[in-house]
Amino acid sequence: MQLYAATHPSPVRRLRDHAPADHGRPLAGPPNSPESLLPANFRAGPFGRLEWTLDGQDYYLQFFPPSLQRPESPPEFILQAMAHAGVDRVVLQNAHLYGRLDEYFAEAVRRYPDKFIGLASVDESRADTGLEVSRLRRSVRELGLRGLYYANRGLFLERYRRGF
Numbered sequence: 001m002q003l004y005a006a007t008h009p010s011p012v013r014r015l016r017d018h019a020p021a022d023h024g025r026p027l028a029g030p031p032n033s034p035e036s037l038l039p040a041n042f043r044a045g046p047f048g049r050l051e052w053t054l055d056g057q058d059y060y061l062q063f064f065p066p067s068l069q070r071p072e073s074p075p076e077f078i079l080q081a082m083a084h085a086g087v088d089r090v091v092l093q094n095a096h097l098y099g100r101l102d103e104y105f106a107e108a109v110r111r112y113p114d115k116f117i118g119l120a121s122v123d124e125s126r127a128d129t130g131l132e133v134s135r136l137r138r139s140v141r142e143l144g145l146r147g148l149y150y151a152n153r154g155l156f157l158e159r160y161r162r163g164f
Contacts, residue, residue, distance in 0.1 A: 001097050002042040005050040005061045007031050015051065015058035024059040026052045044071055075108040079115060093119040093149040102135075106143035120145040 006027035011020045026040040040052035048064030064071075082090060092105045105118030120139035126132050127150070139145045 001044065001050060002026050002037050002040065002052070003031060004095075004097050005042070005052070005063065006037065008061055008063065010061055010063070012059050012061055015060050021059055024054055024057065026054065026059075046070075075112060075116070078108075079112065082115070089115055089117065091117045091119060091147070093147075094121060095149075095151055096121070102139045102143055102145060106139075106145060109144060117147070118143070118145040119147040119149045121149055124150055 006025050012024045013019060014021050014024070026038045026042060027036055028038050029036050031037075038054065040054050042050070042052045045051035045060060046069060047066045048062060048068040049060040050063045051058060051060045053059070078090065082088070092101075092108060094101050094105075100121050102118075102120050105116070109116045109118045120136055120143075122132055122136055136148065
């Protein structure tokens with residue numbers, strides 16, 4: 001999550017007065033390895049904010065809309081958003097920022113098979129290991145997920161030593 005906040009184009013703001021901050025990104029140098037992330041007590045805040053503390057000052061990035069009071073989206077909420085937008089079926093996929101949601105997606109697909117198609121996730125930096133291959137097989141064979149979400153940004157953890 002800190003990598004997303006450190007590289008997102010939205011302005012950073014001070015939490016105490018919501019004023020734009022000229023500095024305060026939780027990043028030291030180019031975002032090419034985990035070591036480039038500063039120790040900053042990084043956290044998810046309320047109302048769609050990603051928050052952190054540097055040199056005793058609290059900062060935030062408005063990553064999601066302020067209407068996101070809690071970071072959750074149950075299937076019924078998604079179904080209502082789909083109905084409002086006139087969408088019949090959606091693909092559920094997620095970046096690492098949201099966590100590993102294979103089980104969550106599988107449950108949503110089981111409950112609403114005509115509305116959701118779920119994608120599996122993988123740790124891209126370890127995608128060729130036996131553990132990740134086993135996880136992917138389980139996600140497809142047992143959980144019924146029908147595709148794979150794979151992001152090059154996941155290679156960040158290994159300093160981009162390997163490419164896609």
